[in-house]
Amino acid sequence: MQSFDLVVIGTGSAGKTVAEAVRKAGKSVAIIDKLPFGGTCSQRGCDPKKVLVGAAEVVARSAQLVGKGIDHTTSIHWPDLIQFKKTFTDPIPENTEEKFTEQGIQIVHGVATFVSDNTIRVGDDELVAKNIVIATGHRPQTLNIPGEELLTDSTGFMELPELPQEIVMVGGGYIAFEFAHVAARAGASVTILHQGKRPLEGFDADVVQLLVEAMRALGIFIVLEAKVTAIEGEPNKLTVQYERDGANHTASANLVVHAAGRVADVEELALDKAHVEVGKKGVLVNDYLQSASNPIVYACGDVAEKGLPLTPLASYEGKIVAENILGGNKKTYSNDPVPSTVFTVPPLASIGLTEEQVKKEGRKAKILFQETADWYSTRRINEAVSGFKTIVDEDSDQILGAHLLGSGSEEVINLFALAMKHKITAKAMGEMLFAYPTHSSDLSSMLPD
Structure with missing residues (x-):
């Protein structure tokens, strides 16, 4: 059993910010992750996604200007694009671990599970801490439908060695819309199946409608009020079953992407043993980002129930948590408006x-x-x-x-x-x-x- 001033679970923007700030203040710190170190945004989220979007923008711009000074539309060579993306993502785990080690932060690989209010088990090791920070982020929510295992998540999409010809996106949020634009500009036929009455429900309806019209003109097929009920078939030859207007429908695809929402990644933490409460959006915290039910535990980033799941907010929340751990609860969460962008084209x-x-x-x-x-x-x-x-x-x-x-x-x-x-x-x-x-x-x- 090892003892630390602070144990952080998660190595993304939020967890990294807390760990480095507390270690810089001279405290003993350990940081845990079950995934490659560096977090979602830099490896599996916003950063690599924007690399793909950049290629889609070039294709879109060339297509818009054909006949207006540009001779022909350019095209995406998917394998080369993915290799370019990997030049950003592949070095991150090793670089992150090296930096933590240089700072004197102990790195721990594996699944973290609480065994008591202040103790975490990772494999055969137990870590006791004066404070624990949960910064595990989000994971795709479980859809509870037959054939769910045939879905590809956003991480898998950005690792595809080749882009399939027919793609179905399940869900109508920003992941579905962004990937639809990339895939369509790369030559795929794309269908979006969204259960709600309108997509991108957190954004202004009139402006979203303009975007939907532009996507349909591009050839992206958007079906609203479509409840997906099952995925059938085998890899590269799939059928999506969905209900709409009281009738059953099907859509064929080479790839079906889970884009139907994400939830706090807390399932493996056994938070009940730490007396940490979880709500619909994530770990319940007060204005200091401290657990409402266990005062030594803090939560920040996407896993916490406050704020939007945005990288700048994760770093901001990490700074708040670090200040409160080091100086007592003085820094509170601000509800200033935060900009967000759907990186469509x-x-x-x-x-x-x-x-x-x-x-x-x-x-x-x-x-x-x-x-x-x-x-x-x-x-x-x-x-x-x-x-x-x-x-x-x-x-x-x-x-x-x-x-x-x-x-x-x-x-x-x-x-x-x-x-x-x-x-x-x-x-x-x-x-x-x-x-x-x-x-x-x-x-x-x-x-x-």
Whole structure:
């Protein structure tokens, strides 16, 4: 049995941030992971995904400009793209372990399981700690359907040596939409089966509809209110059974991708033995990100029930936890709006309240929704669809929400985030002078009068 000041479970952005900060303060630290060290974002999530999206953007841009100065559409050679992606991901586990070792953080491989409030077992070893941080992230949720084992998850998709010709995405969230764009631009036939009435349910409905129309024009088949009931067949020759409008339907595919949501990865932790409570979204924590039922345990990143599952938030939460462990509970979680982006082509970016949320809260607000395919910034690259919706409080002139679709949206949304964080009014934002012609220079035309 070994004793530490801190044991961290998970080596992603949240866990890494806590472990390094506490170790830098001179405390003894061990860090555990059942997967290759380095976390989801850098190896199996946002970073490698963006490499694939970058290739899709090149294909899309060339296709948009054929006949307008570009001779022909380029194409993706999938094996080369995956090899390029691996130049980013393959070195991460070894580099992460080396850095931890240099810092004096003890690394432990294996599945962590609580045996008491302050003790964790990994294999035959037991670790006792003054504080324990759970930063295990998310995993694909179990669908409880026959043939579920035939599904490929997002990790598997980004490791495919060859891209299959027919792909079905189960789910209508950002993973399904992003991978659909990559696969379609790489030449695959893609179908999205989504159980809900509309996809990307956390984003503004009108702007999402513009994106859906663009995807359908691209040839991506989107079926809504489709409940998948079974997967049948064998690898590379699969049939998806689904119900819609009271009837049974099928879709054939070479590959079926699980994109139907993710849940907190806590199943193997035996949290009941540590008296740590879990809710629908993850480990229940207070404003200090401390377990509501076991004060020596903290949780941060996607596994915690606060906030959105975004990498910048994971790092931010890791800093909060480290400060509270080292200095006592003083640092609390802030609910400042956080921007998020769906890296489709073009991207969809969002921050703050949607129109639906504003109306539900009964707030008086000015709302401007506009399609912008005729704007110069869209026309110069011949992008077929773009648009935005902005929401401004009538009394305070504060920006309540911004929802953007189009090239450059993933960067412009950060200007809205800055304004909302620092209480810059819509009037002041509209008076800002930006370099022209840029996507940012469109901002003054996006604000309601």
